[in-house]
Amino acid sequence: MSTIAPTATQSSRPPIIPASFNANQPKTIRLYPLSNYTFGTKENQPEEDPSVLARLHRLQEHYEQHGMRRTCEGVLVCHEHSHPHILMLQIANAFFKLPGDYLHPHETEIDGFKSRLNERLAPVGTQFSGEGVNDEWEIGDTLAQWWRPNFETFMYPFIPAHVTRPKECKKLYFIQLPRTKVLSVPKNMKLLAVPLFELYDNTARYGPQLSAIPHLLSRYNFEFVDENGDVVAMTPGGAWGNPADMPKTKVLAGGDEEEEV
Template structure:
C-alpha cells in the first residue's frame, strides 16, 4: 500500500461465533441477561495512489467488517472502541517497545458517523428504531478514527491479525449518494453510507482531508 503506514501480522484471533446464526443466538442469550447490546466500530481511512481506502477486517475469506466489537455492560463507548482497536490492530508489545507503545498507542476517536439499530434477533439493521419497536435488541455506533500523518513509531508496524486479515476496500470512493437499505454483517459498508455519509465525504475531499486520511 502506498501510504505512510506499514502492515504486519499478529497471532490468529478466531471469531467468537462460528456462524451468523450462532452470533444471533448468543445475542438473544445476552439480551436476556443484560438487555440491549451496544456495539462500537471504527472507520479508518488511508490513501493509496491518492485514492481513499477504508480499512476493514476480512473474516475467514467470507465477509468484511469494520474493526470493533460489542461493549460490556456499563462500558464507555470511546474507551471500549480504543480497547477493541488495540486488540485487533495495535503492534505486538515486546520488552523493546513497551514504553514507546504506552505513549503512542492512544487512538483518537472522532465524530459518530451513524447509529444503527437491530429491532429483532435477525440480521437486518436500520438507521432508526422502527415505530412499532419499543425494545431494540442492539445499538451499533460507527465512529470516525483520526489517523496521524504517518506511523508515529517509525520502524514499528501497525499490525493486523493473521485471521482476520486487514484489507483495504476500494468501495468508498464509488459511493456518490447516501442510500438506506437493509444491511447484514456481510454488508458493513452500508452502515458507513448512512445518515452521516455527507460528513465523511466532506472530510475526504474538503480542507480537513489531511486530518482524516493521514496523508
Template sequence: MTTVTPEARKTTSVPPSSGDFDARQPQTIRLYPVSNYTFDTKEAQPEEDPSVQARLQRLQQHYEQYGLRRTCEAILVCHEHGHPHILMLQIANAFFKLPGDYLQPHEDEIAGFKRRLNERLAPLSSSSYSADQHTDEWEIGDTLAQWWRPNFETFMYPFIPPHVSRPKECKKLYLINLPKHKVLSVPKNMKLLAVPLFELYDNSQRYGSQLSAIPQYLSRYNFEFVDENDVVIGVSPALNH
C-alpha cells in the first residue's frame, strides 16, 4: 500500500482562487483555422532591387524627391491547433517578410496599403474564383508598431533616435482582421507560410528584430479560436481561477 505524504497532497491539490484578473481587457479577436484559406499562385514578382545597396540608393533618391518614405505591412493572424500563426512570405527559402510595401508619394495611406496587399495577395481578375470572395477587400485594424529608418542604412528602430530630426522611412505594421474564408494568391517566386508565435518569439537571428517582436505586439489581445464550422474550440488566455 502506497502512503501519500502531506507534501505530496499539497502538490496535487487544486490551488485556491487567485481572484479576478480580467479588468480593462482589450478586444477579443476571432481567429479562423489556416485550413479555411485557399492558397493560389500567380505570376512571379521579382524584387525591385538586385542588392541591398541598390535598395538604399533608391531610398535616397525617393527621399530627395519626395521626403519620408511610407511603408505599410500586414500582420495576418490565423490559428492551427489552437495557437496563433502569422501568415508571412518567404523569398528564396531564406528571407521572410510581411505582405505589403512602400506607398506612392501623396497616396492615401489606407487606400494605398490595400492596393499593395492586392498586388501581393489578391487573385488575378481572370481567376476562376468568383467575385463574391471579396478578394479586393481588406479590413485594416490597429497599428501595432512603427519602425523608423534614421539614415540610408539597413537599421530600423521602434523609435526615432534623439539625434535624428529627419528619418528617411517609417514602416507601420497593421493588424489585418481576416474573414472566415479568403483566397490568397501568392507570386510563384514566394511562399506563404503560417509561422507560429512560439517560433517567432525571441528569434531575431532567423526572422530579424521586427518579425520576432510580433508576439509582443499581439500580447495585448485576447483570442478566440474557432473550427471550420465556426464553433469556438478555445480561448487565449484561458485563466483558471
C-alpha cells in the first residue's frame, strides 16, 4: 500500500487545540448580501462650494454665526462573498466620502443626520415601490470622532492640546442595514461598494479617515447571511474557493458607467 504524502491541509500530526479565547466577545453584527439591495439614481446634487478655499470660507462664516460645525457620516456595511463592503460615494471620479453631511444649526443630531442620509440616498417620487423603500435608518454606535482644529482641510482623531475651540466635529456612525433597502444616488456621483481590504492602510487613495474604517470595525464580529436568510459564514471566515469570487470595488449606481473598479 502506498503512502500519501501530507498536503497543505493535511498533516501527520493531529492539530493543537488552543485554549478558549471567547471571554468578553465583541458584539456580533449581521450583514446581508449586496444582491439584497436595489440601487438607482436621481437628480444631480452639485457641490455647494466650487473650491476647497470656498468651502473653508463658508466653514468660517458658519463658525462665526453658530459656533462649531456638527457633521455626521454613516458607515453602511453589507457583504459580498462573505467579506464586509462599505458603501461610499465618489465625486468627480476622484473624491471619496461617506453618506452624510453637516447639520443645520436648528437640527437635533440624530434627526438631522437621518435627513442628510435621505437627501443623499433615499429614492424620490415613484421611482421604486415595495419593500425597503421607506425603511427608517437604524443609527448604531458612534465609531469615531474627528476634529478640525482650524480653518484647514486636515482633521485629527483627537483635539490637539493647544486647541480649545475646534471649528468642526465629525462623527462616524455605524449604520445597520436592514435585510433589504432601496438606495438612490445623485447622477453626478457614484455609489461604490468598497471591500475592507481595499481601504486598509490605503491613505494614499482614501485618506486617513476612510482608511481607518477597518480598524473601527474590528470591534465587531460578523455573521454573513445569504439571500435566503441563512448564515453562511461568520468571523473569522475562510478563504475564497474560487479566485473569480475575490471581492472587489463595484460601482452600484451613478456616473457614466456601472462596472467593477
